[in-house]
Amino acid sequence: MSIINLLTDFGYSDTFVGTIKGVIIKINPQAKIIDLCHNIKPQAITDAAFCLLNSFAYFPKGTIHLAIVDPGVGTKRKAILVETKDYFFIAPDNGLLYPALKQQDIKNIVEITNPKFFLKPLSTTFHGRDIFAPVAAHLSLAIKSQNFGKKITKIKELKLPQPQRQKNELIGKIIYIDHFGNLITNISKKFFDRAIKSSEFTICFADKKIEKISSSYLEKKERSPGALFNSFDNLEIFIWKENAQKILGLNKEDIIRINIK
Amino acid sequence: MSIINLLTDFGYSDTFVGTIKGVIIKINPQAKIIDLCHNIKPQAITDAAFCLLNSFAYFPKGTIHLAIVDPGVGTKRKAILVETKDYFFIAPDNGLLYPALKQQDIKNIVEITNPKFFLKPLSTTFHGRDIFAPVAAHLSLAIKSQNFGKKITKIKELKLPQPQRQKNELIGKIIYIDHFGNLITNISKKFFDRAIKSSEFTICFADKKIEKISSSYLEKKERSPGALFNSFDNLEIFIWKENAQKILGLNKEDIIRINIK
Amino acid sequence: MSIINLLTDFGYSDTFVGTIKGVIIKINPQAKIIDLCHNIKPQAITDAAFCLLNSFAYFPKGTIHLAIVDPGVGTKRKAILVETKDYFFIAPDNGLLYPALKQQDIKNIVEITNPKFFLKPLSTTFHGRDIFAPVAAHLSLAIKSQNFGKKITKIKELKLPQPQRQKNELIGKIIYIDHFGNLITNISKKFFDRAIKSSEFTICFADKKIEKISSSYLEKKERSPGALFNSFDNLEIFIWKENAQKILGLNKEDIIRINIK
Numbered sequence: 114m115s116i117i118n119l120l121t122d123f124g125y126s127d128t129f130v131g132t133i134k135g136v137i138i139k140i141n142p143q144a145k146i147i148d149l150c151h152n153i154k155p156q157a158i159t160d161a162a163f164c165l166l167n168s169f170a171y172f173p174k175g176t177i178h179l180a181i182v183d184p185g186v187g188t189k190r191k192a193i194l195v196e197t198k199d200y201f202f203i204a205p206d207n208g209l210l211y212p213a214l215k216q217q218d219i220k221n222i223v224e225i226t227n228p229k230f231f232l233k234p235l236s237t238t239f240h241g242r243d244i245f246a247p248v249a250a251h252l253s254l255a256i257k258s259q260n261f262g263k264k265i266t267k268i269k270e271l272k273l274p275q276p277q278r279q280k281n282e283l284i285g286k287i288i289y290i291d292h293f294g295n296l297i298t299n300i301s302k303k304f305f306d307r308a309i310k311s312s313e314f315t316i317c318f319a320d321k322k323i324e325k326i327s328s329s330y331l332e333k334k335e336r337s338p339g340a341l342f343n344s345f346d347n348l349e350i351f352i353w354k355e356n357a358q359k360i361l362g363l364n365k366e367d368i369i370r371i372n373i374k
Numbered sequence: 375m376s377i378i379n380l381l382t383d384f385g386y387s388d389t390f391v392g393t394i395k396g397v398i399i400k401i402n403p404q405a406k407i408i409d410l411c412h413n414i415k416p417q418a419i420t421d422a423a424f425c426l427l428n429s430f431a432y433f434p435k436g437t438i439h440l441a442i443v444d445p446g447v448g449t450k451r452k453a454i455l456v457e458t459k460d461y462f463f464i465a466p467d468n469g470l471l472y473p474a475l476k477q478q479d480i481k482n483i484v485e486i487t488n489p490k491f492f493l494k495p496l497s498t499t500f501h502g503r504d505i506f507a508p509v510a511a512h513l514s515l516a517i518k519s520q521n522f523g524k525k526i527t528k529i530k531e532l533k534l535p536q537p538q539r540q541k542n543e544l545i546g547k548i549i550y551i552d553h554f555g556n557l558i559t560n561i562s563k564k565f566f567d568r569a570i571k572s573s574e575f576t577i578c579f580a581d582k583k584i585e586k587i588s589s590s591y592l593e594k595k596e597r598s599p600g601a602l603f604n605s606f607d608n609l610e611i612f613i614w615k616e617n618a619q620k621i622l623g624l625n626k627e628d629i630i631r632i633n634i635k
Numbered sequence: 636m637s638i639i640n641l642l643t644d645f646g647y648s649d650t651f652v653g654t655i656k657g658v659i660i661k662i663n664p665q666a667k668i669i670d671l672c673h674n675i676k677p678q679a680i681t682d683a684a685f686c687l688l689n690s691f692a693y694f695p696k697g698t699i700h701l702a703i704v705d706p707g708v709g710t711k712r713k714a715i716l717v718e719t720k721d722y723f724f725i726a727p728d729n730g731l732l733y734p735a736l737k738q739q740d741i742k743n744i745v746e747i748t749n750p751k752f753f754l755k756p757l758s759t760t761f762h763g764r765d766i767f768a769p770v771a772a773h774l775s776l777a778i779k780s781q782n783f784g785k786k787i788t789k790i791k792e793l794k795l796p797q798p799q800r801q802k803n804e805l806i807g808k809i810i811y812i813d814h815f816g817n818l819i820t821n822i823s824k825k826f827f828d829r830a831i832k833s834s835e836f837t838i839c840f841a842d843k844k845i846e847k848i849s850s851s852y853l854e855k856k857e858r859s860p861g862a863l864f865n866s867f868d869n870l871e872i873f874i875w876k877e878n879a880q881k882i883l884g885l886n887k888e889d890i891i892r893i894n895i896k
Contacts, residue, residue: 124553131410149653187590239605292646329709385814392671448851500866
């Protein structure tokens with residue numbers, strides 16, 4: 114049985130995702146299709162890259178991760194298939210896969226060009242249906258990567274924004290806001306620990322200051338913001354049982370500073 | 375293995391869809407259930423008909439398409455099962471199936487009346503759970519259509535709005551707006567090509583004019599609207615990487631005119 | 636084949652639900668995962684309890700109901716596994732399971748403590764991924780309940796709000812509002828029938844009065860509110876083809892009175 118894991122910005126209002134599933138099971142009725150998420154903001158390649166990075170490794174070996182956030186659909190941007198030690202990845206070549214692939218041993222990169230595996234007629238607006246889905250489905254039938262096109266050696270790079278250290282200050286920013294309104298920064302636990310060691314520190318944002326990392330959401334019972342390292346190991350600002358984004362009025366790209374004493 | 379493809383206006387906030395799936399797999403644990411879409415606007419039969427029309431054929435032969443948008447639930451409107459050359463369709467008889475069925479060879483139409491296949495007690499507000507889901511599940515176990523009720527010959531008609539030609543003008547309208555804000559008209563490529571041939575033309579809407587069909591979204595890089603034939607082969611107004619609906623302030627039912635020179 | 640039925644407040648915007656599915660199928664590739672609903676309002680334990688109560692019994696015997704609405708994640712609140720005559724339930728011990736369990740024969744309650752079944756490292760913010768999903772997956776492989784921790788005898792209670800009778804008046808309230816804007820009260824058909832018998836009555840809310848129970852939505856064709864017993868057997872205020880919540884301006888917790896003549 115083959116698992117195909119879908120990540121798109123297609124939303125839940127139309128039949129785009131459902132149609133893709135129809136195409137897949139028409140080719141491989143045994144395919145097991147998982148919805149990683151379809152509410153990536155339209156064309157938000159960086160959000161999709163961040164989401165894929167933080168979840169791909171929780172899937173079984175052999176999973177085909179099919180990620181479609183594709184503002185360049187219908188143009189000459191490449192469609193790629195990447196085979197790593199444990200997984201397959203299929204996506205438009207726009208950087209989406211780059212952060213997840215950087216963590217893995219890459220075995221093969223193929224530019225998807227073989228029209229034998231495409232639906233006909235080929236639309237210019239829905240390669241999810243006409244190229245990506247049928248390629249993923251055929252791949253799930255154990256067709257070898259090299260059948261889908263020619264080998265290439267490079268893919269488009271995309272670097273997720275990194276935090277900076279300036280003297281006694283760490284400067285990060287909010288890079289993702291989840292459904293609960295938690296504000297996820299680009300400050301990783303590793304980066305934080307290396308800089309802070311056993312020093313005292315103050316996390317500053319808006320007009321708030323936090324001097325302690327909480328061990329859980331519930332530790333901050335009153336309606337004041339806390340900070341903890343979340344399930345991605347990123348520093349996250351939260352308010353217990355509340356929507357921190359709404360209450361604090363913060364947004365993506367807003368700066369979080371950590372002063373080291 | 376049997377595929378049941380669900381299209382409803384039940385949304386994602388309640389347990390309606392999940393409960394239907396429970397009912398189905400209780401009867402046929404091997405059923406493979408696909409979510410075509412559950413965000414059809416409440417009671418929007420025409421939207422559902424348009425969505426089904428544009429996606430049913432991407433599914434494997436033998437798929438049971440179960441479509442529930444049912445403002446008449448609990449009344450004497452019929453529940454129908456239609457067997458075509460390649461598929462099964464189950465829905466309330468309110469026109470929802472009509473556009474998709476017009477494209478197919480119909481083998482059987484059955485009015486679903488056999489209470490043997492219904493859940494008891496039968497509610498008056500949730501026939502999705504009590505009638506449609508168990509009938510689809512039993513059908514997926516290869517029970518013959520005729521067991522579910524008596525043959526009928528007619529179903530309710532529903533015609534999707536058609537574009538008109540008046541002298542040197544084509545008059546269409548926006549009939550669907552997708553998650554990205556793309557404005558999908560009822561002007562098909564076939565209708566357009568037949569009328570325009572090699573003439574020059576101007577597509578007019580709001581205070582905008584477009585004189586060319588784009589081959590992809592990206593062709594219009596600046597923030598100005600473009601027009602192309604989309605993956606349904608309908609003329610679509612778009613703005614690359616933007617929400618055309620919001621920027622142009624257009625809505626469903628708004629008129630699109632094409633002047634032929 | 637084992638069925639795992641998911642009910643969460645994780646929403647559809649992030650990869651939380653998809654990641655949980657990855658974890659499950661990595662442990663049991665044969666698991667059949669159903670999405671009961673993921674749009675429970677953040678931390679709304681009572682809503683989740685109401686949704687589970689009204690849907691669990693539609694699933695096949697042996698289904699593992701995994702319900703995660705967990706404001707206490709990362710604290711000492713227990714994680715529990717409950718085995719009933721027909722089902723398994725896994726959830727944080729915060730009352731969520733209580734109303735559904737009250738209707739069933741309980742065979743075993745286990746506090747989930749065996750770290751052998753947890754992902755490592757264990758986060759403090761996403762026990763859905765690190766504890767609940769892997770436990771459900773291992774349970775679906777027929778591991779016995781007692782392997783997951785020690786037996787306990789009590790779980791946290793949560794009582795859904797009950798209607799009251801005061802002389803010739805029944806006093807209920809709106810406890811749930813569905814996707815269509817239907818206003819679902821806590822007045823069950825049983826409670827109503829016992830109190831009303833064959834008397835005349837008036838249902839009062841806002842400045843409206845209803846003197847009759849409709850048998851279906853369509854019975855009230857004009858744009859005026861009706862009342863019926865819905866598919867959960869709760870009294871529901873509706874407006875045919877309209878959003879009663881928006882039109883009537885009512886909300887959860889608002890009072891509905893029934894005067895008995």
